[in-house]
Structure formats: structure tokens, C-alpha cells
Amino acid sequence: RLSEIQKRLAAGLERIDPHHRLVGRPVRYRVIAGQAFEITYRDVGRIEEAELLGVKKLIGQPCSWSVTPQTAETLTVRFVVPLNS
Numbered sequence: 603r604l605s606e607i608q609k610r611l612a613a614g615l616e617r618i619d620p621h622h623r624l625v626g627r628p629v630r631y632r633v634i635a636g637q638a639f640e641i642t643y644r645d646v647g648r649i650e651e652a653e654l655l656g657v658k659k660l661i662g663q664p665c666s667w668s669v670t671p672q673t674a675e676t677l678t679v680r681f682v683v684p685l686n687s
Contacts, residue, residue: 604631604639607683610660611641618656623649624679633685641681644672649679657681 608631619625628644641661646669654667658681665683672678 603685604633607639607641607661607663610662611657614660615657618660619653621653623647623653624657634682636685638685639683641683643679644676646672646677646679647675649677654679 616622616625623646624643627646630640630642630644632640632642634640649669654669658665658667661681661683663683665681667679667681670678670680
């Protein structure tokens with residue numbers, strides 16, 4: 603299931619991210635305590651809600667996201683997918 607999410611993101615991210623705000627950014631995938639799958643993009647200059655919704659659609663299951671400052675100029679964008687859904 604997790605590898606399928608990674609494949610969908612790799613295949614569809616350029617299509618839903620025309621300004622390349624997430625494409626090419628460092629990304630990390632990790633399982634949190636066996637309860638959730640976290641996808642974290644770092645060094646993001648800015649992000650729009652439409653792009654966040656596009657990633658959520660690519661993930662293809664219920665998830666939440668957060669956008670937090672990383673530095674004065676960049677953001678960290680995090681998606682969390684519960685594994686028990």
C-alpha cells in the first residue's frame with residue numbers, strides 16, 4: 603500500500619504541480635509507530651491549496667496535511683496518511 607502511494611506520487615506529481623513547488627524538492631517517506639505514513643517535502647518556497655488538494659487526490663485515501671516554516675524563506679509540507687483506514 604505504501605509503495606503504491608509512492609508510485610502514484612512519482613507518476614502524477616508533475617501533472618498536479620505545474621509550478622514545480624514540490625517536484626524536485628527533498629522528500630522523505632516514513633512510517634510513524636506503525637500507525638501512519640508520513641510524506642514530508644522540504645525546501646518548498648510556497649504552496650497553494652490547489653496543489654495540496656492535488657497531492658491528497660494522488661495519495662488516494664484520507665489524509666491530513668500541515669505546512670510549517672522551515673526557514674525564513676522555505677516551508678516544510680507534510681502529509682500524514684493513517685494506516686488503519
